[in-house]
Amino acid sequence: MNPGLLRRLRKSTPFWIGVFILVVFAAMAIAPTFLLGNAWPTGIYDPVTGYDFEVFHPAPPSAAHLLGTDNQGHDVLSQLLSATRPTFVLATVAALVTAISATVVALIGAVSTPWVDRSVGFISDALLLLPAPIFMLIIGSGALSQEIGPITFGVIYGLIAGIGGGGIVLRAQAKSIMVRPFIDGARVAGVSRWRMATRHLLPHLVPLAAVFMLLAVAGAVIADGFISFLGQTATDVSWGTMVYWGTTFVNPITGDPAWNGVLAPSVALTLFCTAFHLISVGVRRAADSQQ
């Protein structure tokens, strides 16, 4: 990273809008710690067992239930807030692991011997054939399913996405940088391989790695939503299970789903991914206008 890039990033509107949305989500992730048991009695507002006997479910939004309740009597806002934390952890872990593993693959590919490069490329090609959510589904159906928390999920997803898709794109970028004149200059000056990779190549890979990291987040969150929609994670409440509950337990009289319970997590998911997308647009524009 150099100061020019950071300065442009600071002026970028999409970047700041994205950061703002993320800050709101972070606040949402912390909120249940303070609200549950204090302002919200656990018996009524608990995301899994809560039930309000004083209103008829599903209830439209009111002062007591800001987003209403679903057909089972859960408070939708409380569910949404409790589901934000696992998603937030998952997204952060997945983003970091994706970026790091993709960069490592690219650096190995660029500075090591052709033989090592080829075998790393082979592993990337093979991993690219595996859609990560499907792999997570296989894991989730096994004996380990109760141990797959958000962190494990993020690590596995990040490894698959980073070594597979991200590694291939970054490796191509690294190779196109390796033929530029300044690399030849460094080589003539007798720079070691390690130093070449970290000092000369890495700074040019960081913007692209950032973009890829943020794109991987959307994939990871949707995959987690899908798997919890199918009931295969250890997480109690997540956006995916909310959609599952909302669409499964329909109103016994009208046959309608609880639209507030279905819409709220879907809108949250889209907004969350949009935030990361806006940040990646900001980083890309800053990096593009620099060149």
Place this chain on the structure above:
Amino acid sequence: MRYVAGRLVQGLFALLGFLTVMFFAVQLIVPGDYFTPFRLGLTESEVDALRAQYGLDQSVFVQYWRWLTSLFDGSLGTTTIGRPISGLITNAIPRTLFVLVGGLVIAFLIGTAQGRWSSWHRGLRSEVVTFVGLVFLTAFPPFLAFVLTERAHMPMNELRRSVMGESANPWRSATTFTEEQVLFQMSVSLLASLAVVAVVTALLRRYTNARPRPWWVVIGGIGLTVWWWWQGGRGAFALDLLFEAAIPLFAFVLLSYGEFLLIMQSSMTGVKHDPYVLTGMAKGLTERQVRNRHASSNAILPLLARFAVSVPFLMTGLVIVERSLGWSGLGDFLFFAITAQDIPLVMGALAVIGAVSLLVRIALDVMTVSIDPRIRRP
């Protein structure tokens, strides 16, 4: 040609390595076998006898060898209780193939056209177009599928009834073809007419000076496909199936066109300030001509390269759509196999999904090589 063969061999080795790793990984991750979830009150010795009968008591390596040999003779082995997997999978492939091919073509056309347009015009309207694409790209697929089945199913059935007549099935009882055969034929003819259209436009460009208008190309392609369907004598059946496939197809297009839009937009922005764009303007070409011919044909190359990487993500979207809409293609099939813990079946489905992504990737590579004169080999 040699390039294609090289890519194919390399890809096949990658696929084989991937499947081997997956075989052992699945054995490790999902302990137990077919008889673990389906014991149905059998005693331990009876289960052991069943295991011995179906060869599940042998070591992992013996099972692996058996599976590997069955992969090479093309039968993909049998399920644990002895039904041939290749038969089951060929029943599922046409449904997936049709939605995948049809959906990708439509999504490509819509996505690139919008990306081209919105990268050229800055302003509120272009931001809105981008945002709508982004919303669908990041929409939660089961939610989208749910809304579609809830709201689009009834009108679609009404439409189908008014077009096809009250009793929906005279076409089906009249023919001897199965749905799968007709769907397979539909996807193959779609691919074939795509190839024909591509070759004809390329020839026209090379030997005459005529450049066919994009809309004529699209209409010609659709016409050729439909003509092909009727040619087989099962046009009505195909139309009926098309009504059935419309909702999964629509869902898949919605989920994937945003990807094309975003990539096209960023790569168009990259070429917008290149010198040849300025030259084109200076020559007196209209902005539209410069954008649609000169800039977009240069921007399409990064699109293809980036798209190769997103193939597995698109496959995932398809799996999710199939699962949520009950469209019994490969995704639905794989899910069933996983819940039944039938490892040969899971491996069969994974092999086919891997092979499909591999083929799409190689097709993309070939397209890149044939479009870009700089990397075309002598």
